[in-house]
Amino acid sequence: MSEQVRSTRRRPAARSAATDPTTSPATHRTTHPTVSSWEPAYRYGVIAADTVCTVLVVVLAGLVLSAHHLTFGPLPLLALEAVTVAVVLSSLYVNRVWNASVLGQGAEEFRRLGRGLFASVVALGLGALAAGLPGARLWVFLVGPAIALVAFPTRYLLRRPLHRARGEGKCLLPVLAAGNVDTVKDLISRTRRAPHLGWRVDAVCTVDGRADLGVELDGIAVVGRFAEVAEQVRRGGYRIVAVTPDAYWTPRRLQQLAWDLEGTGAEMVVAPALMDFAGPRLHVTGVLGMPLLRVSEPSFTGIRRVVKATVDRIGSFVLLVLFAPVLLACAVAVMVDTRGPVLYKQRRVGKDGAHFTIIKFRTMITDADALRGQLEQVNEGAGVLFKMRRDPRVTTVGRFLRRYSLDELPQLLNVLGGSMSLVGPRPPLPEESAKYGPAMRRRLLVKPGLTGLWQVSGRSDLSWEESVRLDLRYVEDWSLALDALILWKTFRAVFGGHGAY
Template identity: 45%
Template sequence: MAVMDVEAPLRGLRTELPMRAVRRRRLVGLPVTVIRQGVLGYATALVATWLVADRYFALPEAWTGGAVALVGAWLVYSFAALPAYERARSFKPAIRLAELLGAATLLLVIADAEISVQIRHATAAVLAGPVVSTLSALAHRQLLRHTPTILVGQVESVRRLSTRWAGRQDVNVVATCSWRAPHELAPLGSVTDEALAGVVREVLAAVAEHRATAVVIASGRAFATPALRHLAWALQRAEVECLVVADMSDHVEYLRPRRVGDQIALSLRAPNDHLMSKAAKSLMDRAVAGVALVLLAPLLALIAFGVRFGSRGPAVFRQVRSGRDGEPFTIYKFRTMVVDAEERLAALQVRNEGAGPLFKLRDDPRITRFGRLLRRTSLDELPQLLNVLKGEMSLVGPRPALEAETSQYSEWVWRRLHVKPGLTGLWQVSGRSALSWEESIRMDLQYVNNWNLRLDLAILARTFRAVLARDGAL
């Protein structure tokens, strides 16, 4: 959509869609709404409870009716209690009902009560509801990933987010509505009442035209701007989700909303920035590295022989890299280049294909034939398991950088050195050498600010897939 320059306020603004249009939208989109709200999943969970109780276990009518009534009441309550945009995808109904049954069973065991066969069968029938509800939530999370979305905000924010979300599978930007200030240095607060009034009308027209299900507002003043709050109320009447994105430009921080007094604040505290999480990560790293070194010993010996047989020089290459907080350490890799590779680097700088301080050359003449094979399969990285075992590196983390690179880091980029470098990382499984310098830094910072053990396991699993696919390897 066109960018608007509104210099005069629009008085008497009505931000509500006409009720006739709302009713028409609801009627035409009723089947879609039923699916998006998860009604089919809730109904199927109830039917599954009845089938298990009546058909599978052949329980008496009273027991079957009780199981169906319990699950039905719980699902109705969950449907009413959950926000509209969480009903189809939420695991809360299944989790809480399972927790309730677990607590009831525990009380019976503690009380040493006799648990009859009918109670066991009725409990199993009731559990059929949470199982089906969980499967329904998983299905909806897949089916509803590509959300038709409209972006609203200042020109720069909208353009940046549109570019960043262009290739994503979970959001589909179908339209943008943006504004710019009357003059470049004007603060947003001085123009919202004037400029945003027209944008509100434009957003509502775009919602009707593109049948969008979500509107994302990229504005730091969204909560304090009356026009945008009126937009949120209008979208509520049209049953369209309204979201405010915490746009921090190039910063990738962990954001968590919390209430401070009577205000909503965004916490920037990293979720695992404490001693116990770091200790657990270190323990897992060293345990996995130790076991891997033992199991891979024959392969390591075979690769070492191949390196020595292919060219003169040592099998293992040692180089000083920057570790956590910039502390230098010696990294181990299987040698993939000729012995005098470092001396020949200066002559190849003019052919550098990398961005930022990185040196990349796809057809690097210093790489040996066997070394190229090792790089394509990432087997040259295996000796770094020794660095992990020594505590200098982690299994997952940012790429271990050269001191010549870290000396060029800005304060923002230096943040990636606040954790141990990794044998693999988020950027390696997201494109590796195909990523630009800026995007690789963004990936590293995203990991540094949001890491947890579950994310580490997911990255390790994706690493095997990326290696087998040779995704982005040089």
Template identity: 45%
Template sequence: MISTTEDVVGSPRSDGQVRPAPSPLRPVREHHGADRRRWRSRYVVSVVLGDAGCALAGGLMGLFARFGGDAVAISSAGPEQAVAVVAAMPFVWVLAMFMGRAYEQRYLWVGADEFRRVAMASVGVMAAFGTTSWALKWDVARGFVVVALPMAALLTLFQRYARRQALHRERGRGRCQQTTLVVGHRSGVAALHELVDASRYHGLHIVGCCLPAAAGSREQDFDGLPVLGSLDDVIDVVQRYGIDTVAVLPSPELEGPALRRLGWDLEQTEAELLLAPAVTEFAGPRVAIRPVAGLPLLHVERPELTGPRRMAKATFDATAAAIGLVLLLPVLLGIAAAVGLTSRGPVLYKQERVGRDGRIFRMLKFRSMVVDAEQRLAELQANSDGNGVLFKMRDDPRVTRVGRVLRRYSLDELPQLVNVLCGQMSLVGPRPPLSHETDRYGFDMHRRFLVKPGMTGLWQISGRSDLSWDDSVRMDVRYVENWSFGMDLFILWKTLGAVRGGSGAY
């Protein structure tokens, strides 16, 4: 097995924390690697059984919810046909998921592909059931089908999401990991190491790296990772240490035939091969592999920042903001009363922020600080807990008692629904910056001005004030480059958990 120690000081990271120095890895025997990977097969089996249970539950719910348990009412042919349909649902359901490749491990741990494949398989079952019942003249009540199949789909999606969340929690504790070897040049290895460290729920535990052979000497470690060999030693390292995943970064030494041979050699092991493209921050629907002249070329579509999709996003934002203001009116009035009655000053705080195309607008918030907060900022600058650009203080003395509660659950942000309704902000987008922050922006960061700032975004669901400046920049640019309605809905869903947990809110 692979052992690490946490009590040795190693190399500093970009967020200021210190990585532990690497400890020597011990070679593993083949059966040890199999034992370590056993959780994968157990996970797949549990998902299969869960899907079957969800299908059976959906059938029973359709039976009882629509017909009150009267199986004879489902079919004029008698209760046997109804019972047969309910009993067959788990087998048909699991078969459809297999055909839709919804049990392949590469889709299970992270990403939306798993849920997309479940949804497509569910639609296929509904279409197949309708066609078969028409062709064989089954007299199964439509109401049963309308209830049973959608409920089976919803239950399946929910149980898979719950299992994934449980797996992510286990990975946060250091379990259910895939030992990973990073292969490439030093700059790429360091960048990938930092990204993987920040996303442990992906389950990639980097245990070492292979670097180009140094002229004259060999390093023992780099960036807090053991250097296990050169680019020519990858297969030996994989076999010696029982590596699960090999991540290959763009390298002149590993192009064309050399990379192809490496892939062939890894087929003889249990290790998976991951190729990191030279183009970063592009993901999702913008990226597709297209064969051209026999070569698998990575095609990057233009970002969807203009045209009908932008208009649809604006319409969705305005409609949701209007509905939200109506539904939350009692809450807004209650917060306004609490702010006004417990501290001196206006209820709302207006602050100039920079919006789309660099336009200045006045962002609304419930006041959570004392009225002279701006004047007292200079004396507190030395105690900032921020990331070097943004001023943040965990125990800011300027925050009122009510303000602490509002900030804890982001309730002070609710008046920004008015900004969304006025077209100045979006429900989801980059963080709205202050004017003086933009003076420190590099060229990349100006991409964020192509879209409206948001009430929430990737920064909100990834730690908020606990993020480093580099992470904040990367997430804003990532959102702009990869925007889609699916991403917005995902961020809105994750925001509920981030607000409830309160991580990084101060």
């Protein structure tokens, strides 16, 4: 992971076909950007890890079942193990789990891994049913979940050093951005805020080859005009061409650019910028020869929501049992620190605007609500929120509980009761929700959560606009894979104690 991806600028320039529409794509010079050694090494490392996890789980499962003298009819155990490994790995390959474009990229990597493992379980189950193997059903439903329990954490551990290296400016893919000055600035800002996604804008092309204030845009060199994009890619060795909105980019010109980039090895990415949708709701389809972005309606019901509700109830019960000693210790600490009730109850707004009572450990003095009016002028909260970094009403124990979010553990009772979810938007106060505009009211289409995107993306350090964007993104693009990723990241955010006060 120590090798940094650098833009290669040693290739000779080649005339771009964008300046000559009659040029055939077949006449383009075939050049490829430099692929740094970390890329294939990381991909092969992921493949090897998945293979080792699969083989290890299958062998251990075989040892356990053979110790209990479980047989599978005429099929030897070794043959069943070999078939299982082959089916699982084939399913992962078919579902493009090892595609370089998704490795280390948000929830999509885990979504594909889950889809691949589920497909392998289905294939093995149907095969066992067709073959009439006794005991095969137990084998399938033991091996499938066991592989998932090992493979998912392994994937996360593999991406940690990759993300750490990207945070240091290493292992990044050089990007050439081509679009309107404002949209390119937004892209540069986003890549700088999220280096773990692996993009680094190294050059910019604009409609006239200039930026507003000279030859740089936010410190990035403006290397040419839109018509010279393919030529600059061949000269600079960029791995990604990010096309952002501009009136210049007509369908014909985008098609020509795609042709011009053939043979360069660069990936062309087009940002439609029509809406802030992503994830499972966005689909690319072809209708009457036209590429269309199809946005499906957000799903607030159905089998996935049933699964989410089931996971909420079971997960909250298990967590309450596991954290029982911690809950008891927190309760005793609150009692010893200051006089007053151990639990603090407050009205909040939940799904569809319904009010419910949230339960937390008390972290303030007993008359804290009455004193809030005196502190409004020093409010440091974003938007409609009231927050203070050094709130004088917070007790000594309360400050510790807030730092590590221990005060929120009693909300597991809210999750168990069905008024909250493990993952979702922050539950607002009635006076906060009364100030919501139409867009913000979409947060109330789902249950509020014990944790959410806001929790793992900065917590109280976020601006109001960023908090709104993250909550709306969760509502619009919700998936089970995203929930799993947020829950996993919550532990790191909580134990780090960043952004909580």
